[in-house]
Amino acid sequence: MYDILRFIGVTKDATTAGPGKRLELFTKGCIRGVISPCEGCFNETTWAFEGPYREMTVDECVEMIDRDAWNRQVTFCGGEPILQAKAITKVAKKLKEIDPTFHIILYTAYKVDTLMKYGLKFTWIPKYGDAMRNHLMDYSYAYSREMHRTQFIILTPNDVKELMEYVDWIIDGDYQADKRLTTHETMHDGWFIGSSNQRIVLCKATLERGVLVYFTPHEYMTMVEKNKTCKCCGHIIPKYFGRFCGERCYRRYYKRQEEMKLLGGV
Ligand code: SF4
Known part of the structure; x- marks a missing residue:
């Protein structure tokens, strides 16, 4: 169960998805994109849950990353990767078993502290389309159906904490166009955070200390400049x-x- 991942594409040696040249996997589907997209979202093609997309099992995904991530730097972005967090947790766990030096980043528009406290739930209604419901059925371990609504529990707080055991950084927060950090329209200037409200959450330190440990983009860039x-x-x-x-x-x-x-x- 939770063995299927859906991607719209994979980029090798991406320079805008975290430190270094990274293998960047673009997950398919974003609830927010379907319902109320972030203004200025640069990745509209990932929103819809309908095809085209590439489906992979956890093992196929691990094999591909182990083969192609030559410097062990990997990023899951979207779309909304947190929807597929249970399968991504399995992928990240297997990668760390193969090689503990894998460095894994996951982007999400949701706030990590909120996810850790409440998990992630969503009520599907028919106007969002059958594809979204079908995908969420694969990603969510519990749901209840009434007439025309389906209540999904996509993640529990424990699922979020398990993800954070194997993912190194989560870049959280929605993209806010009025807080945009870079001036280049496609962000191809080596920077990997879209807007100043987003944070680099250090997963291991957060779990160990029991409080959210993160860098703001300004703090991170200051460290880069000084070192x-x-x-x-x-x-x-x-x-x-x-x-x-x-x-x-x-x-x-x-x-x-x-x-x-x-x-x-x-
Ligand atoms: S910026 Fe991310 S969360 Fe927002 S609409 Fe685009 S893909 Fe979805």
């Missing part, structure tokens, strides 16, 4: 470091360079 970033994984390292955060990233980077040369990409 530098690893050439391989893209994470912040002190200025006195070399170009990499350690031996592992050094080796991964140059192995990748060699592979790209063989493919004629460098």
Whole structure:
């Protein structure tokens, strides 16, 4: 159960989905997009639950990420990935078992503190379309049907906490056009947060301390400016470091360079 994931696309070496070059998976379907989209949303094609989309099992998804995420940096964005959180939790858990250095980010328009307290529920009515209901039936472990409504419990607070055990960062909050951070219209300037209300929630620290631990975009960018970033994984390292955060990233980077040369990409 909860073994199906639906994606609209996958981008390799994305530079706008978190630190470094990341494997970015765009999930299919956004309730908010269908009902009341965020103004200025840059990803309209992900809203509808109707096709086209690519369906993968958890194992297929793990296999693809393990093969393609050369520097172990992975991002789930949308659409609304939190709808598929139960399957994503399984994927993230398996990836960490294969290699604990996988760094996994998930974007959601919902606030993490609210999700941790109340979980996520949704009442479907026919005007939202059968595809949305059918997908939510795959993602939600409990629902009740009355006449023309279906009550979905998409996530319980415990489901959210389980997700946070395996996902490293959650970028939370809806995109707000009036708080836009970047000026380039497609955001292709190396930054990965759309608006200043969104936060970088550090999942492990939040679970350990029992309070929400996060950076605002301003705090994160200030750290980047005062330090530098690893050439391989893209994470912040002190200025006195070399170009990499350690031996592992050094080796991964140059192995990748060699592979790209063989493919004629460098
Ligand atoms: S910004 Fe995200 S949450 Fe908002 S409508 Fe677009 S895909 Fe949905």
